[in-house]
Each structure stands twice: as C-alpha cells, then as structure tokens.
Amino acid sequence: MIPFSPPYISEKVVAEVVDSLNSGWITTGPKVKLLEEEISNYLDIPNVLCVNSWTSGAIMILRWLGLQEGDEVIIPAYTYSATALAVMHAGGTPVMVDSGDDFNMDMGKVQQAITKRTKAIIPVDFAGYPCDYERLNHIITKKEVVDLFEPTSEVQKTLGRILNLSDAAHSLGGIFGHKAVGHKADISIFSLHAVKNITTAEGGAIAINMPAPFSNDGLYDSLRMMTLNCQTKDAFSKSQGGQWRYDITGLGMKINLPDVNAAIGLAQIREYSQLLKRRKEIFQQYLNRFSKMDWAIVPPMEADGIVSSCHLFALRIKDIKEDQRDRMIDEITKLGVSVNVHFIPLPLLSYFKTLGYSINDYPTAHKNYISEISLPIYPQLTDDQVELILDSVCTSYKNVTRSLSKIAG
Template sequence: MQIPFHRPYITDEEINEVIDSLKKGWITMGKKTIDFESKFKDYIGSKNAIAVNSCTAGLHLALRAIGLKEGDEVIVPATTFVATAEVVNYFKAKPVLIDIEKDTHLIDASKIEEKITPKTKVIIPVHFSGQPADMDEILEIAKKYNLYFIEDAAHALPAWYKDKKIGTIGDLTAFSFYATKTLATGEGGMVTTEKDEWAEKIRILRLHGISKDAWKRYSKEGSWEYDVIENGYKYNTTDINSALGLAQLNKLEWMWKEREKIANLYNKAFTGCEELILYKVKEDRISSWHLYPLKLNIEALKIDRNQFIEELKNRGVGTSVHFIPLYRFSYYKNHFNYKVEDFLNSEWIFERVISLPIFPGMNLEEINYVIENVIDIVKKYKR
C-alpha cells in the first residue's frame, strides 16, 4: 500500500467552480475573489478579509501595514517554516528567535519578555499544527510593551482559542491556502483584521499600489485611468484560486472533523507506547489538526528519527518533519548570532519529531496501515 503524506480533497464541486470561472472568461482577481473574501470574513467573524497569493505575502503585507522599518526587531518562534522569519528580513529588520515548548511545539510565552528590547516592534506567534498559541499571555506582553501582534495562522483554519476563532484575536492574521493546507487553493492566502485602515492599505499594496483593481477598471462602470499611490507588489490572487477556495470553504468544518477523527485514532493507538511521545493539545483550545506530529523516544529505540522515516517510506507511508529550526539554516547561521544552546527544546523536538499522514479522504484501511507499521517498527527496533 502507498499512502502519501498528503492528498488534497478535491471533488466535482471544486472542479465545477473552476470551470465556471473559465467559462465566464474572468480568470484573474475578480468577482469570485470578492465573494471568497466576503464568505471567508463571515465564516471567521472578522471585519475585513483580504485575499492574497500566499500566506507569506499576507505576513509581508501585514508588516508593511503596521510600518515595520529597517533595524526593528520581530519576535518569532525558533521552529517554524522559514516564511515567518523571511518576511522580517525583507525589511532589513531582525527576527528574534524564541524557543518552543516541548509538548506543544508552540512559542514559549514565558521566554518572550526577556528578549524584548527598545527595538522590538512585533510578536508573530505560530499556531503550530493548528493549535493556537498562548494568546492571553502573548497579548498581555504585547500590550505591556506596546507591540503589534500578528498571527501566523498558516495551520489554523479552523481553530479556536477559548471559544474565539483564530483570525479575530490579534492585530492581523495571515492564513495559508497552499496545496497541503486545511483549505487548499494550490497557492493562496488571506489576511484578516479589524482595522479598516490596515485592510485598505493591504488591498492597495497587493496589486502594485494601484488605486483601483482590475475588476473595477474593466467593469461597465470602470475607467482605464488609475493612480499608483503606494510602492506595491504583485500579491493578488486569482478567480481560479478563489473558485477552489469557495468550494473548499463549504466543506471546511467537515474536513476538520475528518482530520480530528484520524488524530483521535492515532492517539488511541499510540497511547501507552513508551517509545512514542504524543503531541499535546491544551484544554482551552481546539486544533485544526493540520498536522499530526509524533515524537520518538529515541533513547528507547535502536534507530534514530531519520531511520524511522526511511522504514516508513520503505513500507509505503509518506511522512514529513515540521520543522527544521531556523537557526540551523545556512542563511540564518551566516547573518545572525544565534546559539544552539538557547534553543534546547527546539533541538530536542527536532531530533525526535515525525509528521504522519492526516487528511480528509484517508480511509480506515489507510489509517490502520499507518498505525500498524509505526507500531511494528517500534517493536522491531525497541531497545
């Protein structure tokens, strides 16, 4: 049996929405994008939702909206996808890395305050695997030091923190619609915010700083004339991507429930196995279960994490690792004075973590095959 790490859940609904865009002849950003933004905004419960072509673009525009400048500092978790810190580098600002918690892989809120300096302007927590970060604690720190709070919610659709939906808590929130995400449009993202001024700035910046988007210019009421009022970017999404987004949004909570079922089956199967360390979700929040991170008790095994992955690969089970800590990459080693000893939890997790397949459409036979092979490898290589 061959089980990929991820398989997007695409049905005739998505296909028909895309075909509808093609037949109507409008394939760049237009009416479907406007509809997608509106329905996404209503689902999240935010005042504004602005569609972009990636979560990375969303984070970049969010930092631009709040006025990040060269020399500023931005707090991010040490273990995250590179985009979280990459966007900080765009401004020649400095990403300040904070270690993560061993059990949740979330930024350790207790370690943030000691890294704040007069140059600190923003905190960007990452809702790892779909579990919200410690929002109350981080918000309190942000308020105390007058810092902006931008959420990297690439994994967290849908997710809830103390009955509040992610996308309504921080100053700005960026979501990802990449091919493997919980809502997949191939490439894409969305920014939510309650502040109209920031929303309007992001709308202008996402399309070259032009005062009117193409849909308005080429509509019956539009005009070819426009002004460039900001130095912007080519960050808009398209109606083809938004067509996928509209169809995916209709089944978003069903897909979440499917992932949750898989996570529960994994948890039940692996509980009590001393060679495996289960991922913890805190009681006051609900995860989207974008990822299922499983840690190996490598002291109890004769093989390491990489060998474990190869064993699963040889048996037809696709896996991944989330994530390689930022300070391990050559660019970050060469440009910043990070010290491995400052990130002991990140190191400990990185040596042990594997992400198992978890996606809607994964049938019981496939789920059981993953479970059986994980347990069989554990038994085979138990010390």
C-alpha cells in the same frame, strides 16, 4: 504508497474552477471576493483580505507597520523559514525564542527577548494548535513593555505598542478562547498553500482585527490597493465600460490572488465543516493508539477552550536520537506510508547559521525536532489506511529498537 498530504479535489472543486475558466475572468475578481466573505463568515471577523501567499501577506503587513533597519520582530526558532524571511524582506531583524513542550513559542521567554527596538511579535500556531494568545497580549500590554516601546512610524505611534501578528498558517479551523483563531491577535495570516486544510494552490488570507482608533474597513481597502501596486482600481473594475482611468497612490506590491485559484478554496471552505470533522476523527484515532504506547509523545488536540485545526499530527518518539528517528522514517516508507518532519529549526539551516543563530540557544526546539515524525492527516484517508499508518509506525519503532538492542548485546 499512502501520500503525505494530497490536496482535496472534489467534483465541486473542479466545477468551481471550470466555472471560473468559463467566465472569461481568471485573475482577481468576484471569486476572490466570495472567498474573502466565506472566510470572514467562518472566522466571524468582518475584514479578510486574500493574497497570493502567506509570505507576501506577512511582508506587506510588516511594511505597512513601517519596519525599518534595526527594528526587531520576535519569532519562534521552531517554524518554517518564511516566518523569518518575511521579517527580513520587510527590512527587520528576526529575534528567535525557544519552543515550549507543545511546539509553540515559549511565552516564558518572550518578555526577555523584548527590547526598545521590538516592533512586532509573530507567534506560530504550530500544527494548528493555537498558542497562548492571552499570555502574549498580557505581555505586550504590560506598562514596562509599553513604556519601552519606541515607535518609528505613524502606524506604530497610533498603535502605541508591539503588534501581535499571528502566523496562523496552520490554524484555519482552530479555536482559542471558544472563538475562531484570529480574534486574539491584531492581524492573523492564514496560509492557503497546497498542503493546508483549505487551499487555493498558492495563497493566503489576512484577518484584520486592529483595535481602535484603527478602522478595519479602511485598512482592508488600503491593503487591498497595496496588493495591486497601490492602484486605485483593480483590473476587474477597470474592465467595466468607461472605468479605465486609475491612479497609483504609493509604493505597493503585486501579490493579488487570482480568481482561478480562489475557486479551489471557495469550493473547499463550503465543505469545510465535514472536512475538518474528518481530520479530527483521524487525529483522535492516532491519539487512541499512541496514548497507550509508553514510547510515544502525542501532540495536543484540545484543552481549556483551545482546539487544534488538526493540520498536522506531530508524533514524537521518547528518548530517541535523530539518526534513530530517521531510520524509523525509512522503515515507515518501506511499509508504504509517506511521512514528514516539521520543522527543521531555523538555526539548523545554513542561511541562518551564517547570520549567527545557534541551535544551542534553543534546546527545546532541538529536542522536539530530533524526535518528531509528522503523520498523514487529511479527509481522503480511509479508516483502513489510518490503521495501516498506525501499524507501520509501531512496526518501525519495534524494528529500530530491536536492531539497537542487538547492537548493544
């Protein structure tokens, strides 16, 4: 069985982790700082803060923003649950909008969802393909939108508009406007979860890009303290001789990334140019085959200064029903290939149904979902394995459609 998304663990990764274990220091310390510097250099964004997950990072940023009960945050209906749950854990209300044909948030519907209670918008770079940040920034800086904005915290008053908080969980390595993802949002949060392009087993990285008069250096320092219960010294600093005294300056969280986890990502990001190159080669192999199939809808990879990180290959099957898609997945699995579906739209999940969200309000998200199959795409795949995956998908489509023809006959 070809697995769907195993982590990339090379000898260099193992050596970096062993080095951390042998150092006698395994929680937040020098390797976390080195990982932040590597990601910062890769993105060309000076301030990057690592945390223990995308979700905890998003909750922290929304709390820093001063989200209060009744405040709204616009998100896509087509995303993983963490996007919505972070808003709710921070005290706000998620307002969902439909997807476009590229899976990303339909920017044409965003302004319609904005009210005086809107405090942030969280666009999601689905599968690693960046959303239209230029259009989103145009919307949130329109005079009528700015005039509608009613701040409920000092941070919001200073910003004076809706926060652009990018859910870049999939898009480390993506490009927008010929720059790394992170330059067109106020704050971007990348996931370093086990299945992501770069992993720390569990983890996240926050790229801070706030406009003046915010000090991004100062914000990094204050958020770093917030990840450690707002303690004025981290454990590594306290461990140095005579440095035991500390203070607690606010209501913080405990969401720091340990060094032993950072070591995995540190080794990987140093190899990332080659890892990303291989992902793109596999993505292109999929495009080459499926672009010739009249039943296949291929995902976007590159257009007008936008480049995908190739985190997922989200294939859609034209004019297929959900049960037929599911039968295809069963057939592909029998042929020795593990595939997945990204994502079940939030309004189809039981919890969000109880909150009153209905999939009928998000027809494009639903249409994308019922026809989507995510194929394996990771640097360890050989060309022979890629061919097997391609053949398995094509064979499964023929088998399912052939059986349907027999039934119809």
